[in-house]
Amino acid sequence: MPADDKTPADIATAAREALVRVVRGAAAYHLNACVRCGLCGESCHIYRADPTPENLPAAKAAKVASHYRRYCTLVGRYLPRLVGARDFTSAALEELVEAVYGRCTGCGRCGLHCSIGLDVAAIIRAGRHVLASIGMVPDGLQRTVSNQLETGNQMAIPRDELLSTAEWLSEDLKLERGDEAARVYVDQPGQRILYLVNPREVKFFPLSLMAAAGVFHAAGERWTMSSKFYDVTNYGFYSGDDDAARELTRRVMEEARALGVQEVILSECGHGFRSFRWEGPNWLGQEYPLPVRSVLELLEEYLAAGRIKVDPAKNSARVTLHDPCNLVRWGGVSEPQRRVLHQVVQDFVEMTPNRQDNFCCGGGGGMLSMSEYGDRRVASGATKAEQIRATGASIVATPCHNCADQLLELSKRYKLGVEIQAVVELVYSALL
């Protein structure tokens, strides 16, 4: 919420300045192009679950557009009613919070199917940027950003906890692989890759991290994590706080340089991939000195080069794949995970639709951090739940830990009876 010492006029001025700053470059193109035809509804998982006018993507974009018209167009300035232009009043800002944080995950599916070709998600993010600049990010989401900035990871996991988790995982891995070299490496300079993980892997799902370590060991990879900056997520991207997003990116790239690695590999995380691979260099305003790839691309490379041997019979259950929006629709990584799964599972079946056309599971956009929208989040997963049910799969592979959390909840709520696994876990299970 906005700082108490600011008057409504101060807040409106700050919001206006942020809006003018952020829309130039892309969002304003789209703000000028929307014709409010209303054909976008069925493309949105939130609208499909609850077809109220407020959930229509065009209606969410219109909230941002109304302020754009007020402050950035001639008619909006002098004849605001004609074009539905609105001032940044307290009520309008509250409505904007609800529209851009509470009713949109920024998944981009509506944009892909827009009759005009609007990047609705860019408009929504412009709205988030405005709100972040005046301190109106919902508390749960802001807390996650603050955790990341203050502690280096979004779950505020102390360094000792990471080290002890790495230690016991290493013990288990040595036993499983029968090799002293099989372990979770932390703060080892001079390795080939720096591996970033979702802190959720450290805190709640360490077997995912162990699976990655096991695959790296099998491939003879030289790798390490950093105990300072190992978090692949970037909640500044979600909240719309570009300064925070830039700082989080900078720290990781500095750490990669300090450790002397040749490549940064991103664990299975949709928005983490998008943030580091695509948005990061632009936040920093410079090219990265080293490549940044998804672990999926690395796994595909291992299999293609014969660096790991697998037996798909070890994964005999039917497996389907959920496409995380930020990885696939925004990140362009749609095929490596498929080529990997075709080699490591026996019975792979696609969801329909899939790849760029997939439906958001409902857990993106920082939704998992905003408890006030929890019911809507789970309800909005109804389309995804039906997609999963139609495949008859008993395992859903998803290369995103945020999606995995949401899919676990959907499985319970919609009684899907499916297990959720990361792709690397299936690869590890299939190792010979």
Next chain:
Amino acid sequence: MDPWLSVSIRLVALLSSAWAAVALTVQVLWTRGSGRRDYSRPAGSPWRAVWYSFTTGMMPARKESARLHAAEFALGLVLHVGVLTCLLGLGLLVASPTTGIRVLAVLRIPAAVALLAGICLLLRRAISPVLRRLSTPDDYLAILATCGLLACCAFLPVDSRGQLVRLVYFTALLVYLPLGKLRHAVFFFVSRGNYARRLGYRGVYPPARAATE
């Protein structure tokens, strides 16, 4: 038409065309901002993506909104093709009245068909509770203005008085074009192209395979 009046109204139409062109160019340049270089390493071809986006990507097979709303999609297409054709015809009337009159005579029926499509879309906007809530007065003004243009082209006689009314209407429409919703005539291309380039750069567009397989 009186030669002096003909020259005058054509000159005013030219000036309003210039106004629309300059105002829209300024808007596009302003919205573009400056120095928006992408520092990430490319994974695909932006231009192939733009080509895809303006061709296959607009087909109902690839665009869910068109597939699920085939009637509205078809009406929209008819309206836009009709408006574009009539604008070109009126442009010809300004540049070369003799040719323009001949072309506009041929365009009467297409303009009437497009007008019908426009009226259907106007009614849809007025009747649908969701669209009514979403709409601003400018949304109605824009479609009324284009329907008026189509009506001029469809029903006005091809005589000097008809020409005068058409040109006056054309001039007024061009003045309004950069100010309200009708500016999507330009921003449609800018917006779609920008989005496609971004997705192409990342290797998202064109899609590797059909998503429904």
